[in-house]
Amino acid sequence: MKIAHRLFAGAALVLALTGVVVGEFDRSSAIVATNQVDVYELAGWIKRGEVVLTDLRDPVDTEVFSLPGAMSLPDTLAFLEAEGSAATVVVFGYEDHRTWYPLQSRGYDVKFFADGVEQWLSKILNPVIYRFAPEEELAEFERHAEISQYFGGIPRYSISPVQTMSGSDQLARVRRGCGF
Amino acid sequence: MVARPYMSPYLAGIGVGLVLLLAFLIMGRGLGATGAYSTVLATAVETASPEHIVDRPQYASYLNHEEGSSPLKDWLVIEIAGVLLGGFLSALWARRFRIGITRGHNITDGHRLLMALSGGVLMGLGAKFARGCTSGQGLTGGALLSVGSWLFILFAFAAAYAIAPTLKRYWS
Amino acid sequence: MNFPVVDISGLSLDTGLWVAFALGIAFGFFLEQGGMGNARKIAGQFYLRDLAVMKIMFSAVVTTALGLFWFARLGWLDYDLIFLPPTYIWPQIVGGIIFGAGFVTGGLCPGTSCVAVSSGRLDGLALLGGLFIGILLFNELFEYFEDFYRSGSLGSISLPDYLDVSYAWALVGLVILALTAFLGAEALARRKGA
Numbered sequence: 001m002k003i004a005h006r007l008f009a010g011a012a013l014v015l016a017l018t019g020v021v022v023g024e025f026d027r028s029s030a031i032v033a034t035n036q037v038d039v040y041e042l043a044g045w046i047k048r049g050e051v052v053l054t055d056l057r058d059p060v061d062t063e064v065f066s067l068p069g070a071m072s073l074p075d076t077l078a079f080l081e082a083e084g085s086a087a088t089v090v091v092f093g094y095e096d097h098r099t100w101y102p103l104q105s106r107g108y109d110v111k112f113f114a115d116g117v118e119q120w121l122s123k124i125l126n127p128v129i130y131r132f133a134p135e136e137e138l139a140e141f142e143r144h145a146e147i148s149q150y151f152g153g154i155p156r157y158s159i160s161p162v163q164t165m166s167g168s169d170q171l172a173r174v175r176r177g178c179g180f
Numbered sequence: 181m182v183a184r185p186y187m188s189p190y191l192a193g194i195g196v197g198l199v200l201l202l203a204f205l206i207m208g209r210g211l212g213a214t215g216a217y218s219t220v221l222a223t224a225v226e227t228a229s230p231e232h233i234v235d236r237p238q239y240a241s242y243l244n245h246e247e248g249s250s251p252l253k254d255w256l257v258i259e260i261a262g263v264l265l266g267g268f269l270s271a272l273w274a275r276r277f278r279i280g281i282t283r284g285h286n287i288t289d290g291h292r293l294l295m296a297l298s299g300g301v302l303m304g305l306g307a308k309f310a311r312g313c314t315s316g317q318g319l320t321g322g323a324l325l326s327v328g329s330w331l332f333i334l335f336a337f338a339a340a341y342a343i344a345p346t347l348k349r350y351w352s
Numbered sequence: 353m354n355f356p357v358v359d360i361s362g363l364s365l366d367t368g369l370w371v372a373f374a375l376g377i378a379f380g381f382f383l384e385q386g387g388m389g390n391a392r393k394i395a396g397q398f399y400l401r402d403l404a405v406m407k408i409m410f411s412a413v414v415t416t417a418l419g420l421f422w423f424a425r426l427g428w429l430d431y432d433l434i435f436l437p438p439t440y441i442w443p444q445i446v447g448g449i450i451f452g453a454g455f456v457t458g459g460l461c462p463g464t465s466c467v468a469v470s471s472g473r474l475d476g477l478a479l480l481g482g483l484f485i486g487i488l489l490f491n492e493l494f495e496y497f498e499d500f501y502r503s504g505s506l507g508s509i510s511l512p513d514y515l516d517v518s519y520a521w522a523l524v525g526l527v528i529l530a531l532t533a534f535l536g537a538e539a540l541a542r543r544k545g546a
Contacts, residue, residue, distance in 0.1 A: 005190065005534075008190065008194070009531050009534070012414055012418065012530070012531070013527055013528075013531070014525045014529045015418045015422065015527075016418065016524045016526070016527040017519040017524060019418075019421055019422070019425065019523055019524070020518070020520040020524055022425060023520070024425075024518055024519055025421075025424040025425040025427070025431065025518055026431045027431060027432050028430050028431075028433075036353070098353075098360065098430060098433065101353055101360060103353070105353065144466055153487045160437060186385065186386060186387040186404075187382075187385035187386055187387075189386050189387070189403075189404040189407035189408045189411070190407055190411050190534075191411075192382045192383070192385050192386030192387075192388075192408050192411075192414045193382075193386065193407055193408040193409065193411025193415070193424075194376070194411050194412070194415050195365075195381075195382035195385070195415065195491075196379060196382045196383065196386075196408060196411075196412040197411060197412035197414065197415025197416045198415060198416075198417070199375055199378045199379050199382065199413065200379075200412060200415075200416045201399075201416045201419040201420065202375060202510060203371075204355075204356065204416070204420060204429075204434055205354060205355040205356060205357065205423065205429065206355075206356065206357045206358065206363070206371050206375075207357075207358050207363075207368060207372075208356030208358050208359055208433050208434055208435055209434070209435040210416075210435075211375065211376075211379055211463075213461070213462035213466070214462045214483075214487075217462065217483055217484060217487055218487055221482075221484055221487050221488060222478065222491075223528040225400060225488075225491075226355060227377055232390075236491070236494070237356070238490070238491045238494045239491060244375075247365075249508070253369065255368060255369065255372045255517055256372070258369045258372040258373050258376065258381030258468060259372040259373070259374060259375060259376035259379070260374020260376060260463075261376060262372065262373040262374065262375065262377040262378075262379070262380060263376045263377070263379050263380035263466045263467065263470075264380060264381075264466045264469065264470050265373075265376070265377050265380065265465060265470070265478075266376060266377035266379060266381035266383075266462025266470075267380035267381070267382070267383065267384040267389060267466060267467035267469075267470030267471065268377060268470035268471075269380075269381060270380065270381045270382075270383075270384035270385050270467075270470075271384050271467075271470055271471040272473070272520065273387060274384070274385070276362070276384070276389070276471055277470075277471055277472050278471070278472050279472040279474070280472060280473065280474065281473065281474045281475050282390055282391045282392055282459070282473050282475055283387055283390065283391075283392070283466070287493075292362075292475055293474065293475060293478040294478075295457055295458065296391070296458050296459070296460070296475040296476075296478035296482065297478045297479065297481055297482040297485075298454070298457055298458070298478040298482060299454040299455065299456075299457035299458020299459065299460070299482060299483065300454065300465070300478065300479040300481060300482020300483040300486060301454070301482040301483075301485045301486040302440065302450055302451065302453050302454025302458075302459055302481065302482075302486065303450075303451050303458060303461065303462060303479075303482070303483060303484065303486060304454075304456060304483040304484065304485065304486020304487040304488075304489070304490065305447075305450050305451075305454075305486045305489060306368045306445065306446075306448065306449070306450030306451025306452070306453075306454060306486075306489075307451055307462060307483075307486075307487075308447070308486070308487055308490040308491075308530040309443040309444070309446055309450065309490070309497075309501065310447030310448055310451060310489075311437060311438075311440065311443075311444070311447075312437060312457075313379070313451065313461055313462040314409070314461040314462070314463065314464075315461070315462065315463040317437065317444070318409060318413075319409065319413060319416075320437065321407035321436075321437045322409070322413040323412070323413045323416035323417045323521075324417075324420075324436050324437070324510060325417065325435065325510040325511040325512060325522055325526070326437055326439060326508070326509070326510055326511075327439045327506060327509050327510065327511055327514050328437065328439030328440060328441065328443075328444040328506070329437060329439075330437070330511060331439075331441065331444050331445055331448065332436065332444045332445070332447065332448040332451070333448065334448070335444075335445050335448030335449050335452065336448040336449070336451045336452035336455060337452060337512050338449075338452065339448065339449040339450075339451075339452030339453050339456075340397075340398045340453070340455050340456035341398055341456075342451040342452075343452070343453050343456050343457070344395075344398035344399055344456050346398050347456060347457065348399065350484065351392065351395045351396075351399065351459070
C-alpha cells in the first residue's frame with residue numbers, strides 16, 4: 001500500500017476517533033429548546049427592568065403589537081454596546097431563523113421565548129381559566145393574576161372548559177383593530 | 181495522441197468530497213443531478229403545453245417563476261451546466277476528448293446506444309421514486325448519513341450486482 | 353458561527369448561482385479525472401474488475417462527513433441549517449432497485465452521463481435522453497403511484513439518530529467500513545493480478 005494511502009487512511013481514522021474523544025457538537029435547535037424562559041418569570045424580569053427584550057420579527061409585525069420594552073435587533077445591539085451591559089437578552093419571534101446569531105457572536109447571554117407574542121397575549125394579557133378547574137390550577141391562576149394586571153391584563157373566569165381564544169387568534173384581532 | 185492516465189480514484193474522491201463539503205458550507209445543501217433534469221423537462225413541457233402543468237404538482241414544483249425569471253435559472257440546472265464544462269475541461273486537458281461510443285467488444289454501436297437509452301429510462305424512473313440519484317442520494321445523503329439515502333445506495337448496488345451476470349457478454 | 357454562509361451572512365440569488373456553476377465545474381472535473389466518463393470503467397464495478405466507483409464514492413462521503421462534523425464541532429457550522437434529504441423507505445428501496453438495474457445497463461448515472469457527454473461519448477447522450485424519457489414517464493403516470501411515492505416517510509433522519517448512537521461513533525463506523533472496503537479492493541486487485 002502506498003505511503004499516501006496509508007497517510008489518508010490514518011488521517012481519516014484519527015479524525016473520526018478524535019471526534020469520539022472530544023464529543024459531539026451542540027445542535028443549535030437543542031440549545032434553543034433548553035434555554036427557554038418561562039412567561040411568568042419573564043414578566044417579572046420585565047417589570048423589574050432586569051432583562052433586555054428583542055423582537056426578531058419583521059417591522060410590519062412589530063409595529064402592530066409587541067411585548068413591553070421590546071427592541072429590534074439593531075436597536076438591541078446599539079443599546080448593549082452603549083450600556084456595556086452584561087444583561088440577559090431574551091429573544092422572541094425567531095421561528096426557525098438564526099437571526100439571533102449577531103447577539104451570540106458578541107458574547108451576550110441569550111435566552112429564548114418561543115411563540116413569544118402568543119404566550120404573552122394568552123397568558124399575561126388575556127388569561128382565562130375554567131371556573132370549576134381543579135384547586136391547584138385555580139390557586140396558580142390567582143398567583144399570576146397580579147403580574148397580569150400590572151401589564152394591563154384582565155384575568156377572566158370562563159363557564160366553559162374550552163379555552164376561548166388562542167394567542168394567534170387574539171393577535172389577528174389586534175391586527176384588525178379590535179381591542180382586547 | 182495518448183491520453184493521460186486517470187487520477188487515483190481515492191484522490192478524485194477526496195476532490196469530490198471537498199467540493200461537496202464546500203456546497204454544504206456555502207449553500208447549506210449538497211450537490212445533485214436528477215433535479216436539474218426534472219426542471220429542464222418541466223420547462224419544456226410548460227412551453228409546449230401550459231395547460232398540462234395545471235394541477236400537476238410533479239411538474240409545477242420544478243417551475244419557479246419568481247422575479248419573472250425562467251425556471252431554468254435554478255441552482256441544480258446551473259450546477260449541471262458546470263459539470264458539463266468541468267468534465268469537458270478535464271477531458272480536454274487529459275487528452276481524453278473523442279467523439280465516439282464506449283462499449284464492449286461483442287456488441288454493435290446501435291445495440292450499445294439502445295442499452296444506454298434503456299438504462300437511462302430505468303434510472304430516470306428509479307431516481308424520481310427515490311428523490312435523487314448517486315449524486316443527490318449517494319453522495320449528498322450519504323455524507324449526511326441519511327437513512328433513506330443509504331437504503332437507496334444499498335439496494336441500487338445490490339440490484340446492479342444481481343443483474344450484472346446477465347449482461348456480462350454485453351460489457352466485455 | 354459562519355456557515356452555512358447562505359443562512360448566516362446571506363447570499364444573493366445570483367451569487368448562489370455562480371457558486372453552483374463553480375462547484376459544478378469542480379465536480380465534473382474530478383469525476384472525469386477519476387474516469388467516471390467511461391461507461392465500461394463504471395460497469396467494471398459490478399464485475400469486480402474496476403472498483404473506481406466504490407473508491408470515489410466512499411472517499412468522497414468520508415471526506416465530506418468528517419469535514420461537516422469538525423466544522424460543526426469547532427463551532428463554525430450550524431449543522432441544524434444543513435438540508436437533510438427526507439427519508440421515504442419504500443419508494444427509496446424500490447427506486448434504488450430500479451435505478452441499480454438501469455445503472456448496470458447504461459454504465460453511467462445522471463451526473464456522470466454529463467461527464468461522458470463532455471468527453472464526446474454518444475452513449476452518454478443516449479443515456480441522457482433515456483433519463484428524460486424516464487422522468488417524463490414518471491410524471492405522466494404519477495397519479496397511479498402517488499400514494500406509494502409518499503409512503504414510508506420517516507422525515508429527515510440520520511442513521512445515528514435512527515440507531516440511537518452518537519454521531520461521532522457513526523463516523524468511526526463509516527471510516528472503518530470505507531477502509532475495509534478499500535483493503536478488500538486492493539486485496540482483490542492483487543489476487544487478480546497474480
